[in-house]
Amino acid sequence: MSSTDVATVKKFLNNPDDLVPESLAGLEAAHSDLLRVDLENQIVVRRGAPTSGKVALVSGGGAGHEPLHGGFVGVGMLDAACPGAVFTSPVPDQMLAATKAVDGGAGVVHIVKNYTGDVLNFRLAAELAEDDGIQVESVLTNDDVAVEDSLYTAGRRGVGVTVLVEKIAGAKAAAGGTLAEVAGIARKVNAQGRSFGVALTSCATPTSGGPIFEIGSNEMEFGVGIHGEPGRRRERVKPAAEIVEQMTTAILGDLDAPSGSNVLAFVNGLGGTPLIELYLVYNDLTKQLERHGLTATRNLVGNYITSLEMAGVSITLLALDEELTMLWDAPVHTPALRWGT
Amino acid sequence: MSSTDVATVKKFLNNPDDLVPESLAGLEAAHSDLLRVDLENQIVVRRGAPTSGKVALVSGGGAGHEPLHGGFVGVGMLDAACPGAVFTSPVPDQMLAATKAVDGGAGVVHIVKNYTGDVLNFRLAAELAEDDGIQVESVLTNDDVAVEDSLYTAGRRGVGVTVLVEKIAGAKAAAGGTLAEVAGIARKVNAQGRSFGVALTSCATPTSGGPIFEIGSNEMEFGVGIHGEPGRRRERVKPAAEIVEQMTTAILGDLDAPSGSNVLAFVNGLGGTPLIELYLVYNDLTKQLERHGLTATRNLVGNYITSLEMAGVSITLLALDEELTMLWDAPVHTPALRWGT
Secondary structure, eight states, rough: OTOOOOOSSSSSSSGGGGHHHHHHHHHHHOOOTTTEEEEETTEETTTTTTOTOOEEEEEEEEEETTTTTGGGGGGGGSEEEEEEEEEEEHHHHHHHHHHHHHHHSSSEEEEEEEEEHHHHHHHHHHHHHHTTTHHHEEEEEEOOOSSSSSBBBBSSOTTTTTHHHHHHHHHHHTTTTHHHHHHHHHHHHHHTTEEEEEESSSOTTTTSSSSSSSOTTTEEEETTOTTTTOEEEEOOOOOOOHHHHHHHHHHTTTTTOOOOOEEEEOOOOOOSOHHHHHHHHHHHHOOOOHHHEEEEEEEEEEOOOOOOOOEEEOOOOEEEOHHHHHHHHHHHHSSSEEEEO | OOHHHHHOOOOSSSGGGGGHHHHHHHHHHTTTEEEETTTTEEEEEETTOOOOTTTTEEEEEEEEETTTTGGSSSTTTTTTEEEEEESSSEEEEEEEEHHHHHHHHHOOOEEEOOOOHHHHHHHHHHHHHHHHTOEEEEEEEEEBOSSSSSBSSSSSSOHHHHHHHHHHHHHHHTTTTHHHHHHHHHHHHHTTTEEEEEEESBBBBBBTBBSSSSSTTEEEEEEEEOOOOOOOEEEEEEOOOHHHHHHHHHTTTTTTOOOOEEEEEEEEESSSSSSSHHHHHHHHHHHHHHHOOOOEEEEEEEOOOOOTHHHBEEEEEEEEEEEEEEEEEEEESSSEEEEEO
């Protein structure tokens, strides 16, 4: 192997099987004012939960997308998160434990990214919770316009919009929304949001022993999923302005956002792309939005839904109205997203 | 070249020479409520600056360490930042323009990381500013205990503590501190803080055409600098717990923090290390602190002073007292650090 070979897993790890619980223990140690970690059930629970009468929000999925979801547990966003192993769905028992831990009698919304394992397991957990007398509404996110079906998905994949759903529905719940209202606003965010991702490199999982897909030194995966799933095509790396134009075209071809609309523009790093490049992408994105008559009245730039150390970026656009804007602006205090407090 | 070769620069870029200005334009577009960018002088200036009677804080240095420094311009932290090209000191004219743009008559503190180019250029800028009747106090950060002299440095390198200096001195200035008081607290933070970094991979600059140093597939650079400067030794990658123990030992061997002390524990990603690993490192760090009788009463975990997409981590420990803790907790609103507002 050459001295720059990336085929070896080089990570800050102890036993690879312990990455998730050890990382969760660190999350709790750093943010014990906001959350606690139940290591036996492998769930992250908001400090002070349940809150009587408040609709609770639970999300989860495979680990490796941090800060999603555990980094969004706190005030004004998620009440609990249940991470599985890296890129592996959590099991129904975790989801059930999380649901029971946060139900305040007003019901629980499950925010489920559209991957087959997550969908099946959350469905079973919801049935078990309802057997225990807890009302559950499940909200599916499926905002990735890149492909219809994918490696782990029937229909579209749930990606960047999940972060926006968690923030906005979390604000609705904090404001006293009913179960139907909180689920309704979550579905609205998903319906009005679209995403597209591009990867320059693969990531390696702690146990994969190397990159999870091969990619040439001058290639990019156009439409990549957050587990390295194939996108629309493999092509040569181009100038960022061209990549962003193509991503924006793909998104806006599927999003009802006529000229004159306000949008939330979310430039998300997949983990291994430096912030200096994310802001360059944001700059190119603003030019594309202008060309389409759109105004980014709100934005988010950073690593919020990642694929371990993958070099890549996703763009999510959310068509805003007054209510969504107000709920976005509402106070939030979580490890990864904080304002107004 | 093999299909996983990393020797090619794969980045979201247009013209490599335009990375810094295009990224700054994106920073301004995303955060126009907080700051403006003067592209001619290549400086980032707090919106509303200068504030009459308030001591102003200016920092700067080579780009490639984002969010440092431009991402810390805003309320309660920096008044201006002047980035150079990637890993290249800004020139005195930029520093002077930034100083003039934010001086509110109460003087300006220059926060200077200890690299020869930065030190010389900031010194000249301070002289030019004083010729213009602006009082300047320069504060040097040199917290990296890994090596004494380095590629670009006489004495110790300035690294992670710089973020803490900018936050805490920014709070002192916001609270009405005099020039001497703000500079004094900045020097105190530097004196009471120590850092150590480890790299698993190299980064590539936009114009380097490949990694800036070679590293074996099972090696780490123990004591790396934020420009890939060599550390104490090259060694095999070990379990994270061992790496963190060695880093902590190096830091505490040089820091006056007796058992029973409170510290701020800062686990910083160098750009390409995923958050799940940073929290694992934080977990290992808390065990080391406990072993030394220290309590992390404050913490920061994330990518705050980076080396582009380098995989690596640095640890900074700051011995806290009541005043430093209070200033750390004071409201801050910048693109990269926000609380209390």
